[in-house]
Amino acid sequence: MRSNLDRRALLRGAAAGGAGLALAPWLPAWAQSGTAGLARALPEVAGEDIRLVIDHVMRDVDGRRSHGIGINGTVPGLLIRLKEGQNVRLHVENRLGEESSIHWHGLILPFHMDGVPGVSFPGIAPRSTFTYDFPIRQAGTYWYHSHSGLQEQMGHYGPIVIDPAAPHAQPADREHVIVLSDHSPLHPHTIFRKLKQMGGYFNFQKQTLADQLAGRGQSAAERAEWGAMRMDPSDVADVTGSTYTYLVNGHGPRDKWTALFAPGERVRLRFVNASAMTTFNVRMPGLKLTIVEADGLPVRPVAVDEFQIAVAETYDAIVEPAGDRAYALVAESVDRSGMAVATLAPRAGMVAPVPPLRPRPLATMKDMGMGGMGGTAMPAGDACTPEHAAMGHCRATPGAADHAAHGGSMDHGGMDHSMRDFSVVPDSVAKSPTVQSISPMPVDRTGEPGQGLEGAGHRVLTYRDLVATARNPDVRAPERTLELHLTGNMERYMWAFDGRKFSEITDPIPFGLGERVRVRLVNDTMMGHPIHLHGHFFELVTGHGDHAPRKHTVNVQPGGIVEFDFTADAVGDWAFHCHMLYHMHAGMMQVVSVRPAGEAA
Template sequence: MIDAIGRRALIAGGAAAALTPWLPLWAKPVSAGLPTVSGPDVRLTIAHQTLAIDGRDHHAIGINGTIPGPLIRLTEGTQARLHVTNRLDEDSSIHWHGLILPFHMDGVPGISFPGIAPGATFTYEFPVRQAGTYWYHSHSGLQEQMGHYGPIVIDPAGADPVAHDREHVILLSDFSPLHPHAIFRKLKQMGGYFNHRKQTLSGLLAGRDQPLKDRIAWGAMRMDPTDISDVTAAAYRYLVNGHGPADNWTGLFRAGERVRLRIINASAMTTFNIRIPGLPMTVVQADGCNVRPVTVDEFQIGVAETYDVIVTPEDRAYTLVGETSDRSGMARATLAPRAGMAAPVPALRPRPVLTMKDMGMGGMNHGGNHGGGPACAPEHAAMGHCTPDAAGGHGGGMDHGMRDMTLAPTVRDTPAVQSISPMPADRTGEPGIGLEGVERALTYRDLIALDRNPDTRAPTRQMQIHLTGNMERYMWAFDGVKMNEVKAPIPFTQGERVRVTLVNDTMMTHPIHLHGHFFELVTGKGDHAPRKHTVNVQPGGKLSFDLTADAYGDWAFHCHLLYHMHAGMMQVVTVRPAGDAA
């Protein structure tokens, strides 16, 4: 069913359909039920409201009376001015996720500005320096979990290299009737509180679960191989543009059109695996940056990532499936040529079970190319674009930086470190948990930037950062140090080129986001390495990126799983000119 707002939007879209070829891109048909704001002055109001999901009302936080908030449409090369009024009874904020802007407009209380007090209005103003699909959300407390988020589309100043006839924003999220602080309390009491799908004796006998010897090994480590998502469908409803599966949000098309789907994972804690049964998807953009087209049947989207895909549907309905990586639930929507149509909704697939590789115990490769990455071509080595080996050697004669390439013994003994991955593997060639065995599933190594990277210098410094956690106490950190225990920010010299290697010492997937910057993934693609602002680091895995620290100021650096960040997996990156001691 389509709600009243969506129905009105569809009618309006039908009336304008004949004019579509003559409309500018920003005026072409977009997602039903998503109000759009644009222009030189955008006004946004944050307030409490009711959210109806599958026929039931819930207390939530919205923007301009909608969840998600309105689609903000900007144009590259213009000046954005956004006036944000806070009608809550607590401080709030908006962070413009993935946008390159002055640090004091980034919207992170305590780092880049003081926040927006109750009843106050704050004006964000910055030049729009990019194009693509992005989003915005609160960086205050746990408000993001309650509906405080929305999409951003920035149209390019010139011709768009991605040709399409129609577009739909597909914003995925998770919502719970439980207050987010109640969810966090339960996780602190027991990290696996919401995991209701543990291994059983019947599963062992039927061969669905791990062999007994592997179970014993996991038990000795006091870890659960089915604990893939901290918060599952036991607590969540999964939404598309604010609609539950039974609401069946529907996006219309004409048969044969090139339809652009701007897919945003705005959830608090959920990694989604995206597929449209019977309809291949061609990935054309990742995190707002254009990539060479690659056609897939399914892909994983981490929290805070965005992917744009092109589909060319026939004259029938299709189900868009956002299955959670633990396969406990799904977000569902429909693409159809006419309102009221629907396609079969597939059943949830069997839940995955973690292996010893997910604990960093299966990635050793004595050939020097750990994780099975491609051999490094000489031209890539010269530019420092080779996959690092497990010992931290990167080629190119880089000097060691301010952080050692190992986790110090004193850090290992902190409460926020439950385990260390002895053999972390480069898993950028794997599609992610829940997609094992899918023939055409996207991996990071499939991504190649459409344009040459803006900075192709080889890194002159390297650092390694461990992603650490303790599920029993629900503590999360970088290098075993929680945000409230950090003594100093991570320093960069403005303009320097640094290779950062993230090592995941936990059995959880972590989407790591650096504010104010893009970085190039080290996957052997040379000067066309894919550029991202958020990267999913698989369990027991490691991943390297090259960063040009070109954005002056103080920036948040954190895991985008909301409760991991809240529990301490966040630090501050500071970028200062050479010789600046401030």
């Protein structure tokens, strides 16, 4: 098969990186990324000795020029292609006038190579070089990004593809890497300052009198009740299409990024959500997407029409386009204020119709943590997983009877009390200004397709659809349960774990080496939070026993609960945080410390 690698783009990337860049001689033709003669391919680099340069760049998005931070002169950064079983040395030169770093997202490596300044290493000082050196112990789709300040928003990110030592269980004739991201002409510190001044600053989709008169959205009574609680049901995304352009491989919708296929081919699309703040809903009208990997690890193939990908997640999908026609690839922002658009076509110049933005979603009682209103706080009957039943979670939580007595009404007196009722949470949750609300009846939402997709009219992926292809490496029962609450105050734009911002935490979360723990994440906010644990994979508790899906990032839906089982098998200090960049920056981060038995953290 003819290689579809853009040789000129690759040589430009190699020149930017210096003589240390090596192209992989073992790369199969189907694995070459990008499409020659169309949109610029992602420059690619491989080998055991790689040089990367972090520097300022000027970038063009939809015909507008702006400043950013790139890797070897590109945004996204170079596609780094590695192979399972090799060792790699990555020499990273920082040409910025400030500290920088690279975190290898999802990679299993020694903690001092993880790349988080102040946690696992000192950072890369201005005009200096740091060498990362570690073995490649896995395969799949991953990515890398800065963990310094807000550099990630400015373009400091790039994809990683690790080819397996053995042939793919789901082979493809061709592949394309699809890096989704968000770009703003505003400096990220300006964005953050505006959020601190007004949490809904970028929300231009608030409900209006015209909506009410036209019968769209909430009734006047419902709006009054939400107003009394000082909450906005249209507040689905912090930063929106009012300032963001949504990108595919660094290209905006007007850039018409196009990838090729030959009719009859199986095409692997490697999706990476490298955005700072945007959850995307991805679909290709007219094509089924067969999900075969999640966060780099194989899952049993599941065919869907759409999937939601949270910040920092990756999914591999197989598509089988047929005929002499083009297909639109649409990644719609969760609040539907904009979309990233690309084209999959058999030849250059073809276009596909792009569907219009769907109506914006509105938050519901379930998003406010009222999912158990008039019923149980966890799934019941057939929907209750064995894991939840064993833990006694298929019963109403404290306070459910009181709310059921209200008949599910929006009585403000009861609601105001329940949303700040600390009696329903552990004493570990601080009674601080960072806790604007408490979810009185959170529910497990892993069987749901994601906010705004309940009535999509076609099959949408859920976490419960994911089943690992191989038996989990550790199937021991958890020794204990750790409950953590995701808390926030939108009015003051404060985010935290258990009501304590990262700057207020003095001790890490301790784990003993080899300890098996069930972590229960309870979202007390009306925002989804993609929670990422560095240096480890965990098994989602979704009813699949020893074939539970293993991930490194999981999106906890508003008012929702996610449980995962985790083996502390990597000694060191590891970051644990929300991957919404401004949420992490505002305080939703902790450190997990794994130590051998008897050794203090």
